[in-house]
Amino acid sequence: xxxxxxxxxxxxxxxGQQATLRxxxxxxxxxxxxxxxALGLGLQFLLWYDEGExxxxxxxxxxxSGRQFPNYSSELNVNAxxxxxxxxxxxxxxxxxxxxxxxxxxxGPGTRLTVL
Amino acid sequence: AQSVTQLDSQVPVFEEAPVELRCxxxxxxxxxxxxxxQYPNQGLQLLLKYLSGSTLVKGINGFExxxxxxxxxxxxxxxxxxxxDTAEYFCAVTSGGSYIPTFGRxxxxxxxx
Numbered sequence: 001x002x003x004x005x006x007x008x009x010x011x012x013x014x015x016g017q018q019a020t021l022r023x024x025x026x027x028x029x030x031x032x033x034x035x036x037x038a039l040g041l042g043l044q045f046l047l048w049y050d051e052g053e054x055x056x057x058x059x060x061x062x063x064x065s066g067r068q069f070p071n072y073s074s075e076l077n078v079n080a081x082x083x084x085x086x087x088x089x090x091x092x093x094x095x096x097x098x099x100x101x102x103x104x105x106x107x108g109p110g111t112r113l114t115v116l
Numbered sequence: 117a118q119s120v121t122q123l124d125s126q127v128p129v130f131e132e133a134p135v136e137l138r139c140x141x142x143x144x145x146x147x148x149x150x151x152x153x154q155y156p157n158q159g160l161q162l163l164l165k166y167l168s169g170s171t172l173v174k175g176i177n178g179f180e181x182x183x184x185x186x187x188x189x190x191x192x193x194x195x196x197x198x199x200x201d202t203a204e205y206f207c208a209v210t211s212g213g214s215y216i217p218t219f220g221r222x223x224x225x226x227x228x229x
Contacts, residue, residue, distance in 0.1 A: 004159065033216070042206065042221035043160075056216055090159055102148045102167040102210070105217070107159030 002027065004108035006091050012114045013081050021076040021111045025093030031055075032074040033094075033105060034066060038087040046089075049074055051096075081115045088112050118143045118211045122220035130228050131199055137192040137223045139207035149190040150208040150217060151181055160206060166190065177201070202227045 005024045013019050025032050034046040045058035049068035063079040072093075078085055089112075092105035123138040141147060148167050152160040164175025171183040181192045190207060204224050208217040 035219075040221065043219040045216050045218075048216060058216075092160075102165065103215070104150075104162045104165065105160075107152075107161070109157065109159045 004091055004093050004106055006108040006111050008111060010112045012116065014116050015081055015083060017081050019078045019081060019113055021089050023074045023091030023108060025072050026106055028095060029093035030072055030096040031094045032068055032072065033092040034076050035090045036087045037090055043090065083115050086113060086115045118209050118214065118218045120207050120209050120218055120220040122207055122223050124223050125221065126224045126226065128226045128228060129197055132196045134195050135193065135197050135225065137205050137225065139190045139192065139220060141188050141190065141209045143209060143211035145212045147209050147211040149183060151175065151192050152206045152208065154204040154206065197227050199227050199229060201225060
Protein backbone atom coordinates (compact mmCIF):
# COMPACT_ATOMS: atom_id res chain seq x y z
CA UNK A 1 0.00 0.00 0.00
CA UNK A 2 1.41 3.36 -1.01
CA UNK A 3 1.98 5.87 1.75
CA UNK A 4 1.25 9.58 1.81
CA UNK A 5 3.01 11.32 -1.04
CA UNK A 6 3.93 14.98 -1.35
CA UNK A 7 5.21 17.07 -4.21
CA UNK A 8 7.48 18.72 -4.92
CA UNK A 9 10.25 17.52 -2.63
CA UNK A 10 11.93 20.89 -2.67
CA UNK A 11 10.62 24.29 -3.67
CA UNK A 12 12.59 27.51 -3.92
CA UNK A 13 10.74 30.82 -4.20
CA UNK A 14 11.48 34.46 -3.68
CA UNK A 15 9.76 36.77 -1.25
CA GLY A 16 6.32 37.87 -2.42
CA GLN A 17 5.76 34.91 -4.72
CA GLN A 18 3.15 32.19 -4.27
CA ALA A 19 3.85 28.53 -3.49
CA THR A 20 1.62 25.52 -4.13
CA LEU A 21 2.27 22.25 -2.33
CA ARG A 22 0.45 19.00 -3.05
CA UNK A 23 -0.45 15.95 -1.01
CA UNK A 24 -1.98 12.58 -1.86
CA UNK A 25 -3.30 10.64 1.15
CA UNK A 26 -3.21 6.91 1.65
CA UNK A 27 -5.91 5.23 -0.40
CA UNK A 28 -9.15 5.17 1.61
CA UNK A 29 -8.14 8.00 3.93
CA UNK A 30 -10.48 10.99 3.88
CA UNK A 31 -8.79 13.38 6.32
CA UNK A 32 -5.75 15.44 5.41
CA UNK A 33 -3.74 17.59 7.80
CA UNK A 34 -1.06 20.16 7.02
CA UNK A 35 1.74 21.11 9.40
CA UNK A 36 4.63 23.54 9.27
CA UNK A 37 7.90 22.31 10.76
CA ALA A 38 10.25 25.24 11.15
CA LEU A 39 13.68 24.72 12.63
CA GLY A 40 13.52 24.28 16.39
CA LEU A 41 9.77 24.88 16.61
CA GLY A 42 8.36 21.37 16.26
CA LEU A 43 5.19 20.87 14.27
CA GLN A 44 2.70 23.71 14.03
CA PHE A 45 -0.79 22.77 12.86
CA LEU A 46 -1.95 24.62 9.75
CA LEU A 47 -5.14 23.08 8.31
CA TRP A 48 -7.40 20.04 8.54
CA TYR A 49 -9.60 18.87 5.67
CA ASP A 50 -12.13 16.09 5.88
CA GLU A 51 -14.53 14.96 3.15
CA GLY A 52 -13.71 18.05 1.12
CA GLU A 53 -14.42 20.55 3.89
CA UNK A 54 -12.06 22.65 6.00
CA UNK A 55 -12.65 21.42 9.57
CA UNK A 56 -10.09 23.37 11.53
CA UNK A 57 -7.42 25.96 11.06
CA UNK A 58 -4.32 26.75 13.07
CA UNK A 59 -3.05 30.16 14.11
CA UNK A 60 -1.68 31.20 10.74
CA UNK A 61 -2.53 34.25 8.59
CA UNK A 62 -5.09 34.00 5.76
CA UNK A 63 -2.37 33.91 3.11
CA UNK A 64 -2.06 30.23 4.09
CA SER A 65 -4.97 28.46 2.43
CA GLY A 66 -5.79 25.18 0.81
CA ARG A 67 -8.40 22.83 -0.45
CA GLN A 68 -9.26 19.17 -0.71
CA PHE A 69 -10.32 17.63 -3.97
CA PRO A 70 -13.02 14.97 -4.56
CA ASN A 71 -10.32 12.27 -4.66
CA TYR A 72 -9.21 13.48 -1.17
CA SER A 73 -5.88 14.82 -2.37
CA SER A 74 -5.07 18.28 -1.09
CA GLU A 75 -3.26 21.43 -1.99
CA LEU A 76 -1.68 24.03 0.29
CA ASN A 77 -1.22 27.52 -1.08
CA VAL A 78 0.97 30.15 0.50
CA ASN A 79 0.60 33.65 -0.94
CA ALA A 80 2.90 36.65 -0.55
CA UNK A 81 5.75 34.50 0.70
CA UNK A 82 7.89 35.81 3.53
CA UNK A 83 11.36 34.71 4.56
CA UNK A 84 10.00 33.12 7.76
CA UNK A 85 7.79 30.81 5.69
CA UNK A 86 10.90 28.74 4.97
CA UNK A 87 10.21 25.38 6.56
CA UNK A 88 9.37 21.74 5.98
CA UNK A 89 5.67 21.37 5.24
CA UNK A 90 4.26 18.01 6.25
CA UNK A 91 1.02 16.46 5.16
CA UNK A 92 -0.67 13.67 7.09
CA UNK A 93 -3.77 11.58 6.50
CA UNK A 94 -6.07 9.46 8.62
CA UNK A 95 -8.87 7.02 7.79
CA UNK A 96 -12.59 7.72 8.15
CA UNK A 97 -14.80 6.48 10.96
CA UNK A 98 -12.10 5.85 13.54
CA UNK A 99 -11.79 7.03 17.11
CA UNK A 100 -11.41 10.72 16.39
CA UNK A 101 -9.06 12.18 18.94
CA UNK A 102 -7.10 8.94 19.10
CA UNK A 103 -6.50 8.69 15.36
CA UNK A 104 -3.03 7.84 14.18
CA UNK A 105 -1.82 10.28 11.56
CA UNK A 106 0.24 8.94 8.67
CA UNK A 107 2.80 11.43 7.46
CA GLY A 108 4.35 12.10 4.10
CA PRO A 109 8.05 12.97 3.68
CA GLY A 110 7.32 16.68 3.37
CA THR A 111 8.07 19.54 1.01
CA ARG A 112 11.05 21.71 1.87
CA LEU A 113 10.13 25.31 1.03
CA THR A 114 12.92 27.85 0.87
CA VAL A 115 12.08 31.52 0.51
CA LEU A 116 14.92 33.75 -0.66
CA ALA B 117 -5.99 24.20 26.27
CA GLN B 118 -3.54 21.40 25.71
CA SER B 119 0.24 21.69 25.60
CA VAL B 120 3.27 19.43 25.53
CA THR B 121 6.75 19.98 26.94
CA GLN B 122 9.68 17.85 25.88
CA LEU B 123 12.24 18.62 28.51
CA ASP B 124 15.34 17.72 26.53
CA SER B 125 16.12 19.10 23.10
CA GLN B 126 19.00 16.65 22.64
CA VAL B 127 19.88 13.34 24.30
CA PRO B 128 23.26 11.77 23.48
CA VAL B 129 23.73 8.14 24.46
CA PHE B 130 26.06 5.27 23.68
CA GLU B 131 24.92 2.24 21.73
CA GLU B 132 23.34 -0.53 23.88
CA ALA B 133 22.71 1.90 26.76
CA PRO B 134 19.18 2.55 28.04
CA VAL B 135 17.45 5.80 27.22
CA GLU B 136 14.50 7.83 28.48
CA LEU B 137 12.97 10.74 26.56
CA ARG B 138 10.79 12.90 28.74
CA CYS B 139 7.39 14.34 27.91
CA UNK B 140 5.00 16.29 30.12
CA UNK B 141 1.58 17.48 29.05
CA UNK B 142 -0.92 19.99 30.29
CA UNK B 143 -4.64 19.40 29.98
CA UNK B 144 -7.60 19.63 32.31
CA UNK B 145 -9.50 16.80 30.65
CA UNK B 146 -8.82 13.26 29.54
CA UNK B 147 -6.02 12.87 27.04
CA UNK B 148 -4.75 10.72 24.25
CA UNK B 149 -0.94 10.62 24.02
CA UNK B 150 1.39 9.76 21.16
CA UNK B 151 5.06 9.34 20.40
CA UNK B 152 6.22 9.77 16.82
CA UNK B 153 9.70 9.31 15.34
CA GLN B 154 11.19 11.22 12.43
CA TYR B 155 14.22 9.75 10.71
CA PRO B 156 16.39 12.11 8.63
CA ASN B 157 14.65 13.35 5.49
CA GLN B 158 11.47 11.46 6.27
CA GLY B 159 8.02 12.20 7.65
CA LEU B 160 6.84 11.20 11.11
CA GLN B 161 6.00 7.61 11.97
CA LEU B 162 3.92 6.48 14.95
CA LEU B 163 5.92 4.65 17.65
CA LEU B 164 3.08 4.12 20.12
CA LYS B 165 -0.02 5.72 21.58
CA TYR B 166 -2.02 5.70 24.78
CA LEU B 167 -5.80 5.83 24.47
CA SER B 168 -7.00 4.06 27.63
CA GLY B 169 -6.40 0.95 29.71
CA SER B 170 -2.95 -0.19 30.76
CA THR B 171 -0.66 2.72 31.52
CA LEU B 172 2.35 0.89 30.08
CA VAL B 173 2.25 1.02 26.31
CA LYS B 174 4.53 -1.01 24.09
CA GLY B 175 5.39 0.23 20.61
CA ILE B 176 7.51 -0.64 17.64
CA ASN B 177 11.29 -1.08 17.62
CA GLY B 178 11.43 -2.04 21.31
CA PHE B 179 10.16 1.29 22.64
CA GLU B 180 7.65 1.64 25.47
CA UNK B 181 6.07 4.52 27.35
CA UNK B 182 4.28 4.90 30.65
CA UNK B 183 1.29 7.18 31.19
CA UNK B 184 1.44 8.80 34.62
CA UNK B 185 -1.69 10.84 35.27
CA UNK B 186 -0.59 12.25 38.63
CA UNK B 187 2.64 13.56 37.15
CA UNK B 188 1.07 14.39 33.76
CA UNK B 189 3.91 12.59 32.04
CA UNK B 190 4.34 10.15 29.18
CA UNK B 191 8.05 9.31 29.09
CA UNK B 192 9.46 7.12 26.32
CA UNK B 193 12.00 4.40 27.16
CA UNK B 194 14.14 1.80 25.47
CA UNK B 195 16.36 -0.59 27.44
CA UNK B 196 19.11 -0.82 24.79
CA UNK B 197 19.46 1.58 21.86
CA UNK B 198 20.98 1.01 18.44
CA UNK B 199 22.73 3.38 16.08
CA UNK B 200 19.63 3.17 13.89
CA ASP B 201 17.53 4.77 16.65
CA THR B 202 19.23 8.10 15.94
CA ALA B 203 16.30 10.35 15.01
CA GLU B 204 14.00 13.13 16.19
CA TYR B 205 11.26 12.05 18.60
CA PHE B 206 8.01 13.96 19.08
CA CYS B 207 5.47 13.66 21.85
CA ALA B 208 1.90 14.74 21.04
CA VAL B 209 -1.42 15.08 22.89
CA THR B 210 -5.08 15.45 21.98
CA SER B 211 -7.68 16.26 24.60
CA GLY B 212 -11.15 17.62 25.16
CA GLY B 213 -13.00 18.34 21.96
CA SER B 214 -9.89 18.80 19.87
CA TYR B 215 -9.18 16.38 17.04
CA ILE B 216 -5.87 18.10 16.35
CA PRO B 217 -2.80 16.89 18.23
CA THR B 218 -0.44 19.37 19.82
CA PHE B 219 3.18 18.38 19.28
CA GLY B 220 6.18 19.05 21.45
CA ARG B 221 9.28 20.66 19.99
CA UNK B 222 11.02 17.31 19.65
CA UNK B 223 13.99 15.56 21.21
CA UNK B 224 16.97 14.65 19.09
CA UNK B 225 18.28 11.22 20.12
CA UNK B 226 21.90 10.77 19.10
CA UNK B 227 23.31 7.28 19.52
CA UNK B 228 27.10 7.04 19.53
CA UNK B 229 29.03 3.84 18.76
